[in-house]
Amino acid sequence: MELEFYDEEKHDYFLEIYRKHSRSPTGQEKQFFRPLIEELVEEISEETGISSDFKLYFAITDESSLSDRLTINRYVKGFSYANFMEGFDLDVIMIRAVRDRKNWKACLINMLAHEMAHQQYYNITKNSPYKIWENLLFEGHAMNTAEKATEKLGTDWKPHYRSDKQIEINSRVIADLLDKNRVYDSEDIFCNGERPCPKAEGYNISYQLVKNISENESINADKLLKIPEEELKELISTNLSNILK
Ligand SMILES: [Zn+2]
Secondary structure (H helix, E strand, O other), rough: EEEEEEEOOOOOOOHHHHOEEEEEEEEHHHHHHHHHHHHHHHHHHHOOOOOOOOOOEEEEEEEHHHHOOOOHHHHHHEEEEEEOOOOOOEEEEEEEEEOOOOOOHHHHHHHHHHHHHHHHHHHOOHHHOOOOOHHHHHHHHHHHHHHHHHHHHHOOOOOOOOOOOOOOHHHHHHHOOOOOOOOOOOOOOOOOOOOOOEOOOOOHHHHHHHHHHHHOOOHHHHHHHOHHHHHHHHHHHHHHHHHHH
């Protein structure tokens, strides 16, 4: 892994969604985070078998740009891009994090494992997920991988959307969205916003769906990614009714 700290001036071309709530780390923060992140990435790589051959940009979350009462996973965020996407020389992970809020470290470990699983998805499928059905797999694979990795690393915090509770959404509502593209606005099942998923329940659906498929079909999460596309889509639509109403 090649670690580079975010620099507000030098990286002014970075994505708005990342820059909006990020600031450059201070010298002390760099000293604190460099060895920690290097160690965590190596540990996650050992536990999951996911390659650590990527570039990681690290920023500190600009807390003054966010409301003070948000959950920790709004302060610790990650984004992943594959090298085959436009404009990237290497696989890239962008993280922004804090170290002054409850559960920050466990959340950071979870986020790193989640983003590394996204890199694994890109490397196996050689595909950027645009459709909702692909994103159910993309996010579900990441959440199940992060769950296993964080358990092995001994963290007891987990995001609220990694829950086994019954999700109160009708399976047909989601089935009708499978061929739509994921969009980054309030109508999307992965965003906080409107119906059918006002609290980004798409993540919880993804988590349960991939877990359910892995258990029902006895295939682990990374084998799942190697299944041919049509068969995968079919698995997703048939298993939706197992986890939803
Ligand atoms: Zn994700």
